[in-house]
Each structure stands twice: as structure tokens, then as C-alpha cells.
Amino acid sequence: MIRAIYPGSFDPVTLGHLDIIRRASQTVDELIVGVLNNGGKTPLFTIEERVGMLKEVAEGIPNVKIMSFSGLLVDFARQLEATVIVRGLRAISDFEYELQMAQTNHKMNPQVDTMFLATSLEYSYLSSTIVKEVAFFGGNIREFVPEPVIGRVHEKVREKTGK
């Protein structure tokens, strides 16, 4: 039985993330999407909001669970008895950091290996940061995030900007 963790900030979940969730869930027995509750970064959405949106968009995929975590990913993996970490690779610019993280995590927990999935071509440009930038400037984000997330992003932007 292979249990994998797909970790990230998911602030907010994009169609690129959902594509990785779908594809990764087909290659492992159980996929836990681990939403990082990181005190250092200031996300647009709270941890509860990010978990809630992921639950909604991944609802139909039976072997996917959404959980939040804080602290070291390898400790979370150990706690869940997960042996695989899933990460998406978009461009060569992702590679250096991802390789370093994968090697560090393996060193800290030799039971865990990182599996990289290449982004689908149509999402290779997409990131949560781009989605937020477009939304803050009043652009259309329909092509970038799952349907239930569109309104939440616009609502949040209105809250933050007072517009």
C-alpha cells in the first residue's frame, strides 16, 4: 500500500494543482494533499479556507484526503506512514530548489522518496501567485482555477482592497 503526500501552500488551489492531484492519485493507493500552515508566510487565504477549497474541488476523487500540517514535511510523512512525496515540476527554474528539497527530505527521512510529475503543457505557466496578481488587477481567472474557487478569490480581493 503506497501512501503519498502532495504538499504545498495551495493559496489558492489552481487547475495546475488539480491536474497533479488527479494524475498522482492514479499512481498511488492513497494521496494526502498536505496544506502547509506556515507561520512565516502571509497567505491570502487562511488555512481553513485553503483546506475547504481543496476538499470541494477534490471531492469526487475517492483516494484523496486533504489535511493541514505545520512543521517539517518529513515529520508529517512519518506520522502518516507515507513513503512518497509528490511534487509538480513546471520549468527548469523549479528544478534546482526541488532537487535540493528532495535530497534534504530523503536524508532526514530515508523512508521517503520524492516523485516528480511534469506539469501538463496547458498549465506550465500557472501558479497561485499569477492567479492572485491577475485577480488583484481585475482580470479574468476562469482559465486558471477550478469553478468553485473563482468567486472566493474575487471575494477575498474585494475584502483586501475594499473595491
Ligand code: ADP
Ligand atoms: P509551494 O508554496 O510549496 O511552492 P504551491 O502551492 O505553489 O506550493 O505548489 C505546490 C506544488 O504544486 C509544487 O510542487 C508545485 O511545483 C506544484 N505546482 C504548482 N503549480 C503547478 C502547475 N501549474 N502545474 C504543475 N505543478 C504545479
